[in-house]
Amino acid sequence: MEKHIDSTDQLNEMGDTMSIISEPDNTQSDYNEHHTKVLKNSLEEQVDTRFKLKPVLQSSSKHFEITANLLDPDPVLDKIYSLDSFQVSGKYVLNRLHGNYTQKIQKWKGHITEVLKEGFVAKLEDLTNQGTDEIGEFDIDDISTQDRPLISVGSVFYWTVGYFIKNGQISKQSLIRFQRLKEWSMQEYDKAIDTAEDLSKKINWD
């Protein structure tokens, strides 16, 4: 299964794309096929051929959408996500942008505090404006059928609303994505047990 990379946040948060801006002359002249080729080659040298590049011309800069197979953990993607910008070559910088969204976007991270008959209540942390939290009451009909089994107290999800531009068309979207992560590995579990045993030896309780 192929998924888009979310350019602004967690990989599996939403089906968004990552953009590349060519620098420094990103407002110059016409779109140049040669540029694409150079950029593609330099990306592939440094990252992986699993990434597919699709040039998109926008008014102020040259963008490239990247799609990648996200089924397996990917150290290269992890590296990209750990940086605000990723140096692809001396000439190109991979920026973390809002992908296909405009700047008018609002994101929350939520966790379910109460499950209702036809929905759920969640505490929401505002990822866009920070500051105070909110309480949201959601209807089960607004959750995708794949995500519904994940609705239980404590489950973590992301909610994004914004204005989406695709092929020049603007549409409003509200996306709720529940986190899906792999199970704990035995190594991770053992490490936690070792940490606990170590602390237990060092800390006394009166």
Add this chain to the structure above:
Amino acid sequence: MSIENKPSADEIEISLIGTGGGYGESIVIKMANDDWIIVDSCINPITKVPLPLEYIENLGVDVSKRVKLIICTHWHDDHIQGISEIFKKCSQANFCMAKVTDKNKFLQFVALDSSKIDEASNSSTKEFSKCLKVLEMRKKNIISAFPDRTIYNENFDGTNFKIFTLSPSDLAIQKFDLEISDLITEFGTKNKKVIPQSPNLKSVVLLLEVGNHSMLLGADLEVSTDPKLGWKAILNESQVTGNKSSLFKVSHHGSKNGFHQRIFDELLDQEVACKLTPWNKRNKLPEIQMLQAYHNKSNVLLMTSPVVSSSKPKRTRDRKIEKYIKSLNVKLSEIKFDKGIVRSRIKYGLKNAKWRHELFDSAFEVKIP
């Protein structure tokens, strides 16, 4: 009087800091010889600064030397946020929390939960985990809280200053061990926030005795149907509650579950001053009939901020986005940050001295005709 004014040497202080309900509560206490004690922690959600630390520092107190004890009454996010930062800064302080029988199991739980991804971990275990690291570094012991235990005992200027923990009861401690076992079995996935079921019954209630003055701080302890749990266990079994308290921090935001007539009859003075913080999330506390009940039973009832009915989302957003959110099938309401401080001071050397209360920010006196 200005909020920066320090108490005089012959005064003790008990200040309740509230945030409007959603971001926690804390109590700051001044005891003997400029010793300070912090009970629980809460933060300003905008600056992330722990409010008790900010309050004491604004008084000009050197927290690294004068804060002697940090008490974590229970394991709820609204009582623990920022406590590790306080503990780091208060380098002379001891750390007190409810007794845990199976320490290894508890530490395993904390290690597992705090190693989860940030989004899913319980912030209370993250805070605990950081406090444990400080304890390890300082080679200090954890002071366990259990019924009738003395956790602070000083004699200054001919006056005894004592703090007792009255809870959690033995049964509550046993139940906590079992709950930890259940929580550990929930570690199948990394993306789920573990939510403890009933930490309120494991809350640490504190009794302060200074000379002939007594004060009772009720944390979030509730009344259980089981006489071996909650307030009934204290009322039936405590051996240290001889003096009636003239000041009471009302339990669990003045909820019905935190109220028992016997608390007023047996533990509190007829002229008691009560103070409380509200709870302003989806459910609102205290309810009006409970506010009336506490008002009737106290000489003065003080709250850190009003109970508000916020049904509106935040106003800091782009107008278009706000309009769009309104059109969606989601009910959104802001958890307001409404800081308030109820400060109470008394000259402990005077037998008939009365509490002097001061209200800051959103704090107010409840007056019901």
